[in-house]
Amino acid sequence: MMQQPPAPNRQTTGTELVRIIDCRQAYHKESSADLVVLDGVNLSIRSGEIVGLLGRSGSGKSTLLRIIAGLLPPTAGEVIWKGSRLTGPADGISMVFQSFALFPWLTVQKNVELGLEAQGVPPAERLKLAEDAISLIGLGGYENAYPKELSGGMRQRVGLARALVVKPDLLLMDEPFSALDVLTAENLRTDLVELWAEKKLPIQSILLVTHNIEEAVLMCDRILIFSSNPGRVAHELQVPFEHPRNREDLAFRQFVD
Ligand code: ADP
Ligand code: MG
Numbered sequence: 454m455m456q457q458p459p460a461p462n463r464q465t466t467g468t469e470l471v472r473i474i475d476c477r478q479a480y481h482k483e484s485s486a487d488l489v490v491l492d493g494v495n496l497s498i499r500s501g502e503i504v505g506l507l508g509r510s511g512s513g514k515s516t517l518l519r520i521i522a523g524l525l526p527p528t529a530g531e532v533i534w535k536g537s538r539l540t541g542p543a544d545g546i547s548m549v550f551q552s553f554a555l556f557p558w559l560t561v562q563k564n565v566e567l568g569l570e571a572q573g574v575p576p577a578e579r580l581k582l583a584e585d586a587i588s589l590i591g592l593g594g595y596e597n598a599y600p601k602e603l604s605g606g607m608r609q610r611v612g613l614a615r616a617l618v619v620k621p622d623l624l625l626m627d628e629p630f631s632a633l634d635v636l637t638a639e640n641l642r643t644d645l646v647e648l649w650a651e652k653k654l655p656i657q658s659i660l661l662v663t664h665n666i667e668e669a670v671l672m673c674d675r676i677l678i679f680s681s682n683p684g685r686v687a688h689e690l691q692v693p694f695e696h697p698r699n700r701e702d703l704a705f706r707q708f709v710d
Contacts (some may be wrong), residue, residue: 467500470623470658471521471546476530476643477683478516490516492683494530496550498623500657503649505669508679514662517684521660522548535622544572547616547656551628555600561587561611562596586618589642589653603692606637613645620655626694627662646672 476494479487490513498504504635508514519525521532532539534546547568553562565583574582587596590610600608609629616624630638646652663669669676673692680687 469497469499471536472497472533473517473521474531474533475536476520476527476532478513478520478525479528489683491520491685493685496677498658498660498684500622503659503661503672505673505676506660506662506679507664507666507669507676508662508684510664512679512681513684514679515627518548518627518660518662521623521668522546522625524557537623540709544619545622546625547619547621547623548625548627549609549612549616549629549662551632553600553605553612553632555601555611555615557600558595560599561592561603561614564600564611565614565618568615572619582618582683583614586614589617589648590614605633605636606641609633609641622657623663624654624656624659626659628664629661630668631663631665640670642668 473496475492476491477489478491479489481487481518494517496504506514506517516525520527521534521539523534523539523546526540534543556567562580562583564585565586566579569582584593584596587593592607592614594609595603595607600611603611609632612629630642633641645654648660659672661669661672672690672703676688676690676692677686678688679685
C-alpha cells in the first residue's frame with residue numbers, strides 16, 4: 454500500500470482572504486492585436502499559508518500581483534477580498550517589489566513611515582511603528598541611513614519593513630530575492646522563514662512570486678504553477694513535507710543540496 458504523504462506542516466484551512474475568479478488581462482497595443490497576458494486565472498489564498506506562484510518570465514505574474522493589490526483593474530473577472538469585490542487598493546494588502554522601489558531621497562525611517570502616512574497615522578505613532586518594523590527585519594540602527602548607503606539585501610529589508618509596518622493580512626512578494634546575490638538572498642529568505650515560523654510577522658499569508666523552484670519548495674505550503682501565453686494556474690502542488698523552518702536546518706540544506 455502506498456504510504457500517505459505527511460500532512461503539510463501548516464494548516465491551510467484558515468479563512469479565505471482572497472479569491473480570484475476568471476481573471477483576464479489584455480494589454481492594448483497600438484500597432485497589433487491586444488496582448489492577452491492572463492486568461493481564466495482562478496485561485497484562492499487562505500490565512501495561515503505561504504503560497505508560491507511559479508512561472509516563466511513574461512507569463513503575467515507581476516500583472517496578476519498588481520491586480521490582487523488593486524493597482525490594476527482586470528479586463529474581466531473579479532478579485533474578492535475578504536468577501537467583497539475589490540475595486541482599488543485595499544487596506545490589508547502590501548507588496549514587496551523585485552527592485553525594492555525605495556525613495557532614494559528619504560531615509561530608511563521615512564521610507565518605512567510612508568505607508569502609515571497614507572493611512573493618516575499620527576507622527577509619534579508612525580515613528581514607533583516604523584522603528585519596530587525596522588528592528589524586526591534586522592535593520593535596527595539604520596533608521597537615518599539613505600538607501601544608497603545600504604547593500605541590496607539591506608534595501609530589500611527596508612522594502613519588507615515598509616510592507617510590514619501596516620500589519621497587512623496578505624503580503625505580496627514579487628520575486629523579492631531575485632535582484633540579490635545568492636548568499637544575500639539565502640540570508641534574507643532564511644530570516645523571513647524563521648520570523649514566519651516563530652509567528653513574529655504581523656501578517657496572515659504570503660503570496661510569493663518566484664521563478665526559483667527550490668525557493669518555492671523551501672518557503673511555500675502550496676505552489677501554483679503558472680502557464681504562459683496566456684498566464685493561468687495550470688497545476689497546483691502541495692508541499693508534502695515538513696519545512697526545515699529553522700536556521701540550522703536551512704543552513705544545513707545549502708550544503709547537502
Ligand atoms: P512576469 O512578471 O511573469 O514576468 P509581466 O506581468 O510583467 O510578467 O508581463 C507579462 C507580459 O505583459 C509581458 O509580455 C509584458 O511585456 C507585458 N506587459 C506587462 N505590463 C505591461 C503594460 N503595462 N503594458 C503593456 N504590456 C505589458
Ligand atoms: Mg514579474
